Amino acid sequence: MESTLLEHINSARKLRKAVAVVTDLTTGVARLVDTANVDDDPLQGEIVSRLKSGKSGIVETPVxxxxxxxxxxxxxxxxxxxxxxSQALAPMAQACGLDVLVMDPRTAFATAARFEGVALLAQWPQDALNADQLDRFTALVAVTHDPKIDDYPITQALQSECFYIGALGSRKTHGKRCERLSAAGLSETQLARISAPIGLDIGAASPQEIAVAVMAQIIEARRKKASF
Amino acid sequence: MSMTASDENTTNPLADPLEIAQQWHANGRSVAIATVVETWGSAPRQVGSHLVIDGEGNFEGSVSGGCVEGAVVFEAVEAIETGKPKMLEFGVADETAWEVGLSCGGRIRVYVEPVTV
Structure with a gap:
């Protein structure tokens, strides 16, 4: 592989663009294909479907x-x-290869000292969360327990292609949340996308254990349900 | 929401073999990339998984659960020297022959290619 191709692959990944590297295994020659040039590619159909499914693999060609x-x-x-x-979940998610962003308008909570090495925004989601950036490769969890903070990002996520949306709170708390969101115009189908109570049911009790349950549920959503 | 400025500080570069390959190459090290291109049966790493290797035999990432990495590193160092890609195939380990293989019973093909200028 040429080093310039390697650089192009890495910069596309940084820009959150899905790309395909197509390598002729007989000659070793490789090319980069993305949505901009896929229509001109001889393997167009195959590449389009793989970009959608996220599945890599070998195809037989005449050569x-x-x-x-x-x-x-x-x-x-x-x-x-x-x-x-979140203090337990953030490093755990980073270890699993996820880019993590923590957002909380309460400056007493959102301190660099509590979240070393984690991207952190001490702002209201209403100001700092851009709906366009909630793409299908994004998971959102809302764990403040405070509707003033949680409801807006959950609503944005429900209107996006996020592959996972989780919200902290008991069944009763979640019931009330659904009433509020429903009154705000969200449908039953949309509300059904929220994982709540959050996390796989492993009997988690401590914050660290709950973080494990949430991380496991995110992995499950990505590996067993998401279409990539 | 802006993550660009802080991404480089917060993303663990060790989690990403292709980033490591680029860094190593930029630092003047000779590098090869090994990629799982096909699996049969119970394979430890999925298609597309990478191991990156430098000319000294240092490596990051994985193409199996540690079963065949040693052999892949050996072949990769050779690929770096010749400048030519190669295809490797590993199957079930033959324990009596002390052959390199996958104890899980799967079979994998690994494509090894040097990073060229």
Whole structure:
């Protein structure tokens, strides 16, 4: 592989663009294909479907085997709430390869000292969260327990292609949340996308254990449900 | 929401073999990339997984659960020297022959290519 191709692959991934690297396994010659130039590619149909599914693999062509490797963007996790659970969840998600952003307008919670090495915004989601950036490679969890902070980002996520939306709170709390969001115009189908109570049911009790349950549920959503 | 400025500080570069390959190459090290291109049966890493190797035999990433990396590193160092890509195939380990293989019973093909200027 030429070093310039390697650089192009890495910069596309940084820009959160899905790209395919198409390598002729007989000659070793490789090319980068993205949505801009896929229509001109001889393997157009195959590449389009793989860019969508995220599945890499070998295709047989008249001149031999070709390997199509799909690079989907790194998964992103937006955590609403700089709380104790988030302090455990953020590094755990980073270890799993996710880009993590923590957002909380309460400056006492959103401090660099509590979230070393994590992107942190001490702002209201209403000001800092851009709906366009909630793409299908993004998971959002809302764990402040405060409707004033949580409801807006949950609503934005429900109107986006986010692959996972989780919200902290008991069944009762979630029931009230659904009433509020429903009154604000969200449909039953949309509300059903929220994982609540949040996390896989492993009996998690401590903040750290809850973080494990949430991370596991995000992985499940990505590996068993998402279409990439 | 802006993540661009802080991404480089917060994303663990060690989690990403292709970033490492680019860094190593930029630092003047000779580099090869090994990629799982096909799997059969119970394979430890999925298609598209990478191991990156430098000319000294240092490596990051994985193409199996640690079963065949040693052999891939050996072949990659050779690929760096010749400048030519190669295809490797690993199957079930033959324990009596102390052969390199996958104890999980799967089979994988690994494409090894040097990073060229």
């Amino acid at each position: 031999g085997e070709t390997f199509i490797q799909v690079h989907v963007p790194p998964l992103r996790l937006v955590i609403i709430g700089a709380v104790h659970i």
